[in-house]
Amino acid sequence: MQASLLTTLLLPLALGVIMLGLGLGLTTDDFRRVAHYPRAVLTGLLLQTAVLPWVALGLALAFGLPPELAVGLMLLAASPGGATANIYSHLARGDVALNITLTAVNSVLCLVTLPLILNLSLEFFLGAGQYVPPPVRKIVEVAVIIVLPVAIGMTVRAFAPGFAARMEKPIRVLSVVVLALLIVAAVAQEWNTLLTYFAAVGLACLLFNLASMATGYAAPLALKLPKRQAIAIAMEIGIHNGTLAIFVALNVLDNPTMSVPAAVYSLLMFFTAAGFALWVNRGREPVPASASGG
Known part of the structure; x- marks a missing residue:
């Protein structure tokens, strides 16, 4: 996969707009409850x-990748996790405040855990250590995409609750439409990559x-x-x-092949997450706008 207009501009912009909408349904009480x-x-x-790194290691060895x-x-x-996880949680009527909290904390932790896991993986699979610095720049971008729009949305909710309640349903519909368009664009862009590597x-x-x-x-259950x-x-x-x-x-390891699992996974997860959201909400009544925030 290669960096493109879709991944560098359109996707972050779309996710930022949707996160603004999610902020309209949240209050500070939602985060107090998480605490x-x-x-x-x-x-x-x-x-x-x-847990997940061991699962990935087991699959890599089992499939002889x-x-x-x-x-x-x-x-x-x-x-x-990232902004997309928060959006799908919103659509599945999960605790979005918990998602945002986990994303924020996990993004900071990964400044340590990601280089550690990746360096150990390079040593284990390639037999040569290669220092991987913490991805500070991308973590800052995640914060801007997630935290800032949510904070703006929550501020609007606090000062204009009627407007925020009216926007609840349109934002949910917008989320579905934007995600669908992103799926189509991503599949079209990465079609050759999928054909080449999907079997492997x-x-x-x-x-x-x-x-x-x-x-x-x-x-958790x-x-x-x-x-x-x-x-x-x-x-x-x-x-x-x-x-x-x-x-x-692409930018730290300078190895496009290593980006392939993330590209393939990013496409598959759109469909599995949508299926999971439908499954957990089967038979449930729609939630009123005032009750769907946290």
């Missing part, structure tokens, strides 16, 4: 940093995605956390920041 459930935050972080593709899968596992890495990426979402949903928090955690660890992984592969 009362430290187990939810700790569970999400533990699954992301301590070529070394560069194996490192790419490990790079993907080390990448935190596609099934491993799909199983990693399904295992991530299943673990993210089942573990087993710990008796609320269903909305389980949905949020499943989306957070099942929808990785593929853009960050692609950036590191």
Whole structure:
């Protein structure tokens, strides 16, 4: 995969606009409530940093992936959730405030965990260490795309609650439309990549995605956390920041092959996340705008 207008400008811009809409449905009380459930935050972080890399390693070994593709899968596992996870959680009526909290904390943690996991992976699969610096620039971009629009939306909600409530449904519809357009554009752009590499890495990426979402949903429920928090955690660890992984592969490692698992995964997760959202909401009544924020 190559960096393009889609990944460098259109995608961040679209996600920023949608995050602004999500902020319209959130209040500071939503984040205070998250603070009362430290187990939810700790569970999400533990699954992301301590469990998923081992799942990725097991799949890379089980499928006998070529070394560069194996490192790419490990790079993907080390990448935190991003704005897309927050959007899908919103559509699935998960706890978006928990998603935003996890994304923020995980993005800071990955300044340490991503270089560590990636350096160990390079040593294990390629036999040669290569220092990978923390991706500070991309973490700042994630913060701008997520935190700033949400803060603006929450400010509007605080001073114009009637307007925010009226915008709830249009923003939800806009989210679906924008995601659909991004899927079509991404598939069209990466069609040749998919044809070339899908046979080699596609099934491993799909199983990693399904295992991530299943673990993210089942573990919180087993710990008796609320269903909305389980949905949020499943989306957070099942929808990785593929853009960050692609950036590191292309601009830090200078290895396009290592970006392939992230490119393939980023396409597959659109469909699996949509299916998961439909599954967890089967038979549920629509949630009033005033109750859908946190």
